[in-house]
Amino acid sequence: MAESLKTILMSALTSKATPAESDTLIVGEGNVLKKISFSQLFTYLKDKLGINTLNTNLGKTARFYAVSNFNVPGSSGDYYGLAIGGTAWNNIAGIQYVSATDYKHYYTFPKGTYLVNINLFANLEASTSNVLGVALNIEVDGKIIANPWFRMIDSYQSISYPVIINGSKLKVTMYSGKTIEIVNNANLSYVDFMRLN
Template sequence: MFYSGGTPELFACNKINRKEKDRRILNTKINSIGKTARFYAAGKFYVPGSSGNYSGLAIGETAWNNIVGVQFVGATDYKHYYTFPEGTYLVNINLFANLEASTSNVLGVALKIEVDDKAIANPWFRMIDSYQSIFYPVIISGSKLKVTMYSGKTIEIVNNANLSYIDFMRLN
């Protein structure tokens, strides 16, 4: 009998190695389900009021990271993003913002959420007073996430691991 991969022993060995590799990949994926990561704003930063431009969110300090391969990537245009192993994730975005306390104006704020360089959500929020959270959960599938913000006025994002953060939870 002729085996194109060499001897019958080599063919059997390659088949076993392939199965072992597949088993390891599956185990890694199974062991990642339910793992979490949190990135937060280590220092306060300002999202400038603009006429249509979205600003990057400086939320890149690691509070914890139990998902191998999830990382924050700082971009030169301040449109920072996150990369992670291909999969489905629950992402919780929480931004604790300080609007000037003296103002009584309602402020509109929008988040642009992009996965693998495609916009998937653009939720709007209204802030009426100082120190309010903007919270948005979203389920994403892919390997790259970018979250940017638009604001009609300059607002301060408060630094705190429990107030201004982006959480990831691996779902598959």
């Protein structure tokens, strides 16, 4: 003999201010009633809304640095690649430095939004000039998104440029009116990435 269920009107139930993860909901699957815990519901909603992925990726960082000194030749308009490919640390899965045959090296990474900080410690003593103009060309997925210019007025000077990007490929090249040397150091000449989504 089947057990009969007690019938209660929903309006007769007391309200609960905050559901606990162990609390149970009744759900209908077709014409069959089943139960699900709030814990299961929360996990399902986080997955559907992408919150689990966001929590996994958010705040992950990587730093690539100049392993050895290199020169950026003085030019009449050409931009040269930056040999900044040594890994200081990396906890962003899938990010890598790619050495290009034309020396315009680049980085590839999972598509997303990143805060990128470019810092170059330049030696102006390699140049014959005391005052020098330099520029960075920043490309994301093959499109130029920034072209900042800097004026160097000292023998040694940091060139720093933070930028937020969205994409899966970053190429940074540099123009200099005269030959300058980029100094190798994990804390002076580097490209930092921080995942924002």
